[in-house]
Amino acid sequence: MDIFLFILFASIAVFCAVNVVVQTHPITSALSLVGVMGALAVLYLLLGAEFIAAAQIVVYAGAIMVLFVFVIMLLNAGGEAKSAGRSQMVRWLGIPLFTIFIGLLSYIVQRSVPAGPGVSFGQFTGGTPRDVGRLLFTQYLLPFEATSVLVLIAILGAVVLARKEIE
Amino acid sequence: MTTAVPLSWYLILSAILFGLGVAGFVFRRNIITVFMSIELMLNAVNLSFVAFSYQLRQTDGHIYTFFVMVVAAAEAAVGLAIILTVFKNRATLEIDEVSDLKN
Amino acid sequence: MNFFLLSLLKAAVVAGALLFTLAYLQWVERKVIAHIQIRMGPSRVGPHGLLQPVADIIKLLTKEDLIPPYVNKFFYMFAPFLAITLALTSIAVIPFGPEIEIFGVRTRMQLADLNIGVLFILGISSVGVYGIVLAGWSSNNKYALLGGLRSSAQMISYELPMALAIVAPLLLANTLSLGELVEKQGGAFLGVVPRWHVFQMPFPQVVSLIVFLIAGFAETNRIPFDLPEAENELVAGFHTEYSSMKFASFFMAEYANMITICSMATVLFLGGWQPLWPAALGSSYVPSLLFAGAAAVMIYHGLHPARPKDRYTLPAAGVVFLLIAGVFLLPPLRPFLIPVFWFASKTGFLLFVFIWVRGTLPRFRYDQLMRFAWGFLFPVAMLNLLATALVVALVSR
């Protein structure tokens, strides 16, 4: 069951990720990216990261990507023009080379990671909101506060940029 | 039925996604797509964080992922605002055409 | 495999009830609005137009499905599917009643009791915007595009106050599981006031209930926040180019979202299936009394008919109501009928509020809507949350 779910959602993720890269229209890319995020959220659940899975959906898919889609629609951005100055070499050599690169990488990872007990659903329950919250507000309080400042700065920055754009 | 999935599979998936993100970052020319490739890479890294967190039976990896998400949100807000401004000034989203600093 | 069978059974029951409610909610809305506006409402198909939903469904199913030539086909087809799927999914975690025992199996009256149920609903509703945005974009129509843009901005904006409003009762209950949330709202203060979160001492969550409902209006694109489909400005907004079943999907999605929002409000603030006052004081006889009372009125009017045909129809309906009242008294059915009654009546009341508001209020303008979200709703929700947190911290110490 675990393996089945993993393979299903991993292939969805890879398929969508490939789609993100190869699609010419930004909207299609963006929605594929949402697909990647949804698949990853399920994988997070398998890894026992409940809170992160929910946050992935709420923050990433529900907020950040909606923002992307919003901007794409607002700009009415079209697809990329067919590449004129780029050589066809990229297309014909790039894909095999990329596959080989991924293969090598997988091999290295496979070799270097110690064979543990493996991942099975329900074995690790340290990812509930309670656990994450406890850690976040004790050990990681300072970084947490720092990110809040960061977010504030980001809001200000975005507002300033958007204001300028309106004028 | 409860065949465990080797941890390395998660890491390989993470590597593949990261590689695809890099490919998109390098080859795409639409600013928004490039931006989305970055998000893809961040997601790939998040996956490996969570996977390691599982392996070590610690929640810390989740915390890092959480921070990555927050930073990604901030980055998206500012980045998209910049894209809006760029588009307004240049009427293009082609990354090659906005490479110079002077108008 | 008992678990799977049980889940399938529950899913079938919930899906059936949900779809039935969806169809008849629309009838109720038309009737209520009609009576607000001194009209009759649907009255031709069946008695009091009761078969109108069936007629509508037949009409929508058999209508020609137009696909304009200039749309982006894939997303155009995908958008309504996405909208209805996401809208129907979130009902899965809503608890309708307590743990019960049927055929020797103990189970919750809930499809899935996630321990992050609240986050699940938030996640689903935040992704729900894609259906509308995609519909707006793929239609390749300017009105639809504007509708899609409006709704994406609106949904992002209202998600925040909504989430903040949800957090406040969560602080009081100290759980993210919806089932537990309701169980913690059982009992009563001083033996009378129910321990629902709206009345919860030390800090009644009235403000967050109101914020939640307002944000709920916005999330479901209802008047006064129905800008994405404001017909007077954008013709039909994001679904301008949709017809037949695809249009019906959006329509159903809107109503399903309404039901979800109202159920959520019931669960979070109004004590879910908990009765208005403790069963020890006889609250479990309320449904029987209610139905019996209605039956009495019907029979009385049947005996003094205003129209000739009422002489037979009204007493017949009265007898049916009496039977329903009797069903509520049957000992084997009581443990799960009475909680469902309370849940349904609270949700139904909130749904009525949604309809009532639609018959009363004008519509916001786009910028006012955004200002309302960020300038009023967000700070109010924030302050309420801070106050709640403070009170909880002080009291629990």
Add this chain to the structure above:
Amino acid sequence: MIQDTEIVDAARIVEFCQSLKDQGFERLASVTAVDRHPAEPRFEVVYHIHSIEHNQRRRLKCRIPSTPAEIDSVVSVWRSANWYEREVFDLFGISFRAHPDLRRIMLPDDWDGHPLRKDYPVHGHRYSYKDEEGAG
């Protein structure tokens, strides 16, 4: 109410109107025309102006010949003249010099003729959908 009609020289209509506006006639109620077909000068362009302050109405009339059926536009004096003059242009074929946007307003852009002229035929058809069917 019947008021006296003032005949104004078509050449100096704009300055006359401007002076009236300066006297307090802030409104232009309407601009229209009358076609006295066989007679010459053929057209009368009629201006109704109104002063709310003095509660007074004036009617100005310019006689202009059939060729060239032209007169200066008073849009520079009252902006409301815009559509009225376009209407007169559309229905009478009188053109207004220095009008900012002189197009047909009531009839389609490809319409033939000016219907309110007295010599415009009111009987018989000149266009029929049947013609179109045969062609297409």
Add this chain to the structure above:
Amino acid sequence: MSDPEHLSETVTAALREAPAGEGGSARRMTLNMGPQHPSTHGVLRVMLELEGETIHTARLDIGFLHTGIEKEFEVKTWQQGVPLTDRVDYLACLSNNLCYALAIEKLLELEIPPKAQWMRVMLVELTRLNSHLVWLGTHALDVGAMSVFLYCMREREDILRIFEAFSGQRLMTSYIRIGGLALEPPRGWDQAVRRFIDAFPSKVDEYESLLTRNPIWLERTRGVAVVPVADLLDLGVTGPCIRAAGIGWDIRKSEPYSSYDKFDFEVPVAAEGDVYARYQVRVEEMRQSARIVKQALEGMPEGPWQADAPHVVLPDREKMKTQMEALIYHFKIVTEGFLVPQGEVYQTVESPRGELGYYVVSDGTARPFRVHMRTPSFGNLQGLPAMIEGRLLADTIAAMGSLDFVLGDVDR
């Protein structure tokens, strides 16, 4: 080809050609609002250049309802022109009837008996109520308040029933004819009108309770579509729109016709000039109209309802059968109409929408030489672009509703 990319590519290409960076011209979108649109109140086409949701420029395209009424007058006899005036503004038929009749009566120098005059005033004020009710209902509906529409239609129904009782027609009444009224008022008309007018003020309260202090309504209407008064005058805006901008000009007061000077009523004025002020002015006008109707009802003089002018007014049926003279007049009027002395006249009345003027030229024959209608909607609509440019899309709807134009009145 069947792909949004097609459109977006052309848009992006067009944007590239557009001069970038000046005043944000880069991302404009042209929205063709109408001629088929739920809230353009007919077949009006508004071409909007949008920047996001902000209107950069608005251009109007009218004429979709042009029916050539002015030309048609020239081939009808004078009396046959009355039904044509109905078709101009289908919400204020009687105002148009009245204006046309007054103009020609002026050329004929006819004396109208007081009963006919008072009856005309009463009916025209009922018309004003009818028109304002439709305005209020559709305006509120545009802003999203559904229920007000149906409440307004309920009262409008009563008015239409009264019209039907008088003339046999609900909409195109043609009841006011040259020389008086078309028919003798029906039996019991006064009770019907009284029943309606006694109940009406409380109905107005009902509408107001739904709108006047509703915060969303205030938000949507306050400060919207404000144009300086001087510009409004310059653009030819009249009626309630100009009264809402602080000019208390009402033709019923300034140039009284049909014995309006004998009635006691006030001209509501507001200062702000926004959509809300127009709403307030019109609602107050409804109350004032109700007052006028009541006065007309109570002080209705006795006497004939047609002028004593046998060469203009069709004789009584009974007389026609008994008197030779009457039969001859009837024959002449029906076959060739009556002659109107040479001359020209510009007659104005205060229609529900503003200054309604008929410019009539007679060459002394039995048919009009030229009839020009100065319709209020045409003038008011010219002010629309000035009201909405620089504002949001939703304000267009509110502004259009507040102008209360009828496209038949614009295009004629």
